Amino acid sequence: MKINNRLKKIGDLVAPNSICLDVGCDHALLDIYLVKKKQNIKAVASDVKEGPLDAARENIKREKLEEKIEVRLGNGLDTYKNEDTVIISGMGGRNIIGICKNGLSKLKNVETLILSPNNYQVDVKKFITKNGFYIDNEVFIKEGKFIYQIIVLKKGKRRYKESELFFGPIFLQNKDDKLFKEYYKRELSSKEIILKLLPKNFWFKKILLKRDIRMIKKVLI
Numbered sequence: 001m002k003i004n005n006r007l008k009k010i011g012d013l014v015a016p017n018s019i020c021l022d023v024g025c026d027h028a029l030l031d032i033y034l035v036k037k038k039q040n041i042k043a044v045a046s047d048v049k050e051g052p053l054d055a056a057r058e059n060i061k062r063e064k065l066e067e068k069i070e071v072r073l074g075n076g077l078d079t080y081k082n083e084d085t086v087i088i089s090g091m092g093g094r095n096i097i098g099i100c101k102n103g104l105s106k107l108k109n110v111e112t113l114i115l116s117p118n119n120y121q122v123d124v125k126k127f128i129t130k131n132g133f134y135i136d137n138e139v140f141i142k143e144g145k146f147i148y149q150i151i152v153l154k155k156g157k158r159r160y161k162e163s164e165l166f167f168g169p170i171f172l173q174n175k176d177d178k179l180f181k182e183y184y185k186r187e188l189s190s191k192e193i194i195l196k197l198l199p200k201n202f203w204f205k206k207i208l209l210k211r212d213i214r215m216i217k218k219v220l221i
């Protein structure tokens, strides 16, 4: 079964012997990759919609993996039972924050959280590091013309500077990395364009954009 580089990378970040809940599994491609390629994984593929779950069930059946992948229908972490690892990827950052906020009591039992928001990555990092997790690893992955962030969080508390949460504490340690530079060059030019286009009365948004632009320029030099 074909799987893209982004999902493959997420799968490679899962520790062997884990029990994983994949929230928003869509066609369960990640779960199939996990149980086939990694040692001793039990996966739960869950989604809020029946349509994706039907496709997931079909794929799991085709691969004869019904014993290793359970399928659950439900909203966000409502499907959580006792898994040690939760993966939420390929959704907007605000949706991911909402799922985590509604499921904070469930997250108390989770050791590892792997998040890959499509946007609002800084907000996701701010929210989740205030709510019982620290950033253990961060990875950029390029898929076509898009560059995605994958954030691996572990249960625990750490203090972060504003710049660490803005860039990511692990990314910041590798700021000479090619993808880091490419990602923030793109961020810089999109923020500069937005700043130019914003009408005068958006003065507060302009202040924030100018602050972000200053931070990015400082790191890219």
Ligand SMILES: C[S@@+](CC[C@H](N)C(=O)[O-])C[C@H]1O[C@@H](n2cnc3c(N)ncnc32)[C@H](O)[C@@H]1O
Residues within 6 Å of the ligand: 007, 023, 024, 025, 026, 027, 046, 047, 048, 049, 052, 074, 075, 076, 077, 088, 089, 090, 091, 095, 099
């Ligand atoms: C674009 S797909 C991403 C699939 C896969 N996780 C990935 O990274 O490629 C988003 C999936 O998340 C599901 N989804 C969105 N909000 C959800 C929620 N609150 N709870 C569970 N699933 C959700 C959608 O139904 C859809 O199947």
